Amino acid sequence: MRLQAERLSARRGEDLIFNDISFTLESGEALVVTGRNGAGKSTLLRALAGLLPLESGQVWLTETRDEPRSFASACHYLGHRNAMKRELTLLENLIFWQRFMAADSADLRSSAAQASERVGLSDILHLPFGTLSQGQQRRAAMAKLLLVHRPVWLLDEPTAALDTSAETMFADLMNDHTQEGGILIAATHQALGIANATQLVMTGFSGVEDAA
């Protein structure tokens, strides 16, 4: 499996926020995107996930899978928001996402119970999501990554609001993912503890010359 991104650029409003970014990632590789606030890290991830239009360039994934699918549907996206409903219990939330995201049974990975055990939430599955603490909510969002198999993980500031033990736990999750041959792209300010990661430093407007 190989992920190729070629000459990506995107706009926020009138201005180019990044221009001409290219990279290639092989199975098991990770890319850590760093840069100051507003440098375009989140924009890059959202554009990769297909949630923002790219001004130019393209991304593609050569996979060992029979039917072709869109790049976005091969990705897990963990954004700033947790995508969980406050009114439903943790278990209901996890089961919903598993059923919703699994196109067929080949996609299924761990059950909701296993995933929550992995992130250390197995004894509070019955609580409504809204009553959990910030850190627990974040852990729950991480458990979502384990429910269904996706070859590419796009992580936007994944470890915000986490304590040190959760950071090590999440570093293990990410390293397991790359060891299984997955690809990982993370935007972060903190050291994530990913083995074998390439760095991409975003410079924001200062490094971007508008060609037009």
Next chain:
Amino acid sequence: MIALFVRDVKLAVRGGGGALIGVLFFMTVVAVIPFGVGPDLNLLSRIGPAILWIGALLASLLGLDRLFQAERDDGALDLMLMQETPLTLIVLVKCLAHWVATGLPLVLAAPFLGLFMNMEARAIGATLLTLLVGTPAITFIGAVGAAVAVALPRGGLLVSILVLPLAIPVLIFGVSAVTAAVEDPAPFLPPFLILTAITLFFAVIGPVSAALALKHGAD
């Protein structure tokens, strides 16, 4: 997709999700009318079907703006946009769940409120039937408005304004079918069938346009 349907119905029923709010609003509107119009029973039974329809229309607009906004606020919409499942199908399922949770209770409440308006059994039956067939159309039209206004912080009123003109035909044919059922010379079936056609038409157009609006409204 069944998972999405079940989740949305659960959300609507649980914790102020809006399923009962609509019925309460419907009841308030209809209950207030006799006080305003006065105790003229003939007049009440004549305007009864129209009042029930207007009440149901306004009540079903009530929770529509949150249809996609709630998903967007917690980030779930991002994940929905990324799936292999076509967004149109996701929107359709969300509309159906929304109708079951908020539209169906209105339909079921209508016969009781019909008693407030001194309506005869035949008129109540016809209103029930037309509401059952007509209210899904309002949800499908409303989904387009909700999708367009998804990124606006105070989109609620805007959704109603966008949706109301499009919902007027539903109201016209709904009420005229009931009138036809009560008064002899006019046939019931033609307006009723047009109402059904409107619902089927918007069941196709609504989700497709709403999905387009959501795709391009991403930020």
